[in-house]
Amino acid sequence: MLAGKVIKATRSQYLVRSDQDTITCTVRGKLVGAPKDDTTSVRVGDNVLIESVSRNEGVIREILPRKSKLSRAVEGKAYKEHIIATNIDQMVIIMSVKKPAFKSGLLDRYLVIAEKNMLRSIICLNKIDLAAKKQFEKYASSYRKLNYPFYFVSAHQGEGLDDVKMILKDAVSVLVGHSGVGKSSIIQEIEPSLNLKIVEISAKTHKGKHTTSFVQLFPLSFGGYVIDTPGIRELGLWDIYRADLKKYFVEFRNFEDQCQFNDCNHIEEPACGIKQAVSQGFIFEERYRNYVNIYRDLRAAPYELIRKQ
Numbered sequence: 001m002l003a004g005k006v007i008k009a010t011r012s013q014y015l016v017r018s019d020q021d022t023i024t025c026t027v028r029g030k031l032v033g034a035p036k037d038d039t040t041s042v043r044v045g046d047n048v049l050i051e052s053v054s055r056n057e058g059v060i061r062e063i064l065p066r067k068s069k070l071s072r073a074v075e076g077k078a079y080k081e082h083i084i085a086t087n088i089d090q091m092v093i094i095m096s097v098k099k100p101a102f103k104s105g106l107l108d109r110y111l112v113i114a115e116k117n118m119l120r121s122i123i124c125l126n127k128i129d130l131a132a133k134k135q136f137e138k139y140a141s142s143y144r145k146l147n148y149p150f151y152f153v154s155a156h157q158g159e160g161l162d163d164v165k166m167i168l169k170d171a172v173s174v175l176v177g178h179s180g181v182g183k184s185s186i187i188q189e190i191e192p193s194l195n196l197k198i199v200e201i202s203a204k205t206h207k208g209k210h211t212t213s214f215v216q217l218f219p220l221s222f223g224g225y226v227i228d229t230p231g232i233r234e235l236g237l238w239d240i241y242r243a244d245l246k247k248y249f250v251e252f253r254n255f256e257d258q259c260q261f262n263d264c265n266h267i268e269e270p271a272c273g274i275k276q277a278v279s280q281g282f283i284f285e286e287r288y289r290n291y292v293n294i295y296r297d298l299r300a301a302p303y304e305l306i307r308k309q
């Protein structure tokens, strides 16, 4: 059998990349290795074993173990997981200094999603040619302190593009960022042949059409894959409940034992170790404010729990 990676999935067919070939596959018979809760589903990103039927046709027989996944809850009465893609190594978050303006609130939302899915994340601040770097040093140092790599980039002037290329090389990366920050421009610079496809998909995304069906892996000629950019709603930020949000702010861990209450949410509670750390400058205040804003946007508890009360 042949090993490959699923790069695109439609209702009944899968595109599988094996070495340099792309093979159109179906699933027939019993699939080996499919997770119990997700029996029939081959997902984009899955490493699979296929039986060839002809030179470019095959049948998927086995899903190899998944090392990670990006998923969200499906709205409905009961929690149901929807896997967007599997075997992802990292989230590459593209922001811009201007047009659109840098917003740490959006950055922190992406970081929360990455933490929730246990993905490492890398921050790229593009269009640095449009502003003085000095203005953004406080963000670079604050996020680097939390072990989030932070790069200054200019797709137009070339700054940081070697770093981005190195980050993408040999990894499966999900590329996220607001429309207009320069995702397509960056890809255009480091992998010209890819650009058109990604532009098309993002354009569809921003018309509010279904996006998850478009999720696909684009192979990079220098090794690795990028996934087009699902929006923040598709990524499932809203599946998180208020009380869980604090788990995804990594710097809170060092101060939580100083909160008076074990279940402190660090909002209005008295004697809060997090708020104290903010006021003493140990926690970046803007991130704490983003935490409070995100917290207020989230639901208090699963729908079923609210109904039971």
Ligand SMILES: Nc1nc2c(ncn2[C@@H]2O[C@H](COP(=O)(O)OP(=O)(O)O)[C@@H](O)[C@H]2O)c(=O)[nH]1
Binding pocket: 126, 127, 128, 129, 130, 153, 154, 155, 156, 157, 177, 178, 179, 180, 181, 182, 183, 184, 185, 186, 202
């Ligand atoms: N000044 C400046 N403009 C950029 C840079 N990168 C992209 N842009 C511009 O920003 C706009 C949106 O870029 P695009 O790549 O389409 O963004 P996307 O929506 O994230 O794919 C275009 O007009 C680009 O020319 C950059 O590094 N510097």
Ligand SMILES: [Mg+2]
Binding pocket: 183, 184, 185, 198, 199, 202, 203
């Ligand atoms: Mg684009």
Ligand SMILES: [Zn+2]
Binding pocket: 259, 260, 264, 265, 266, 267, 269, 271, 272, 273, 274, 275
């Ligand atoms: Zn607290």
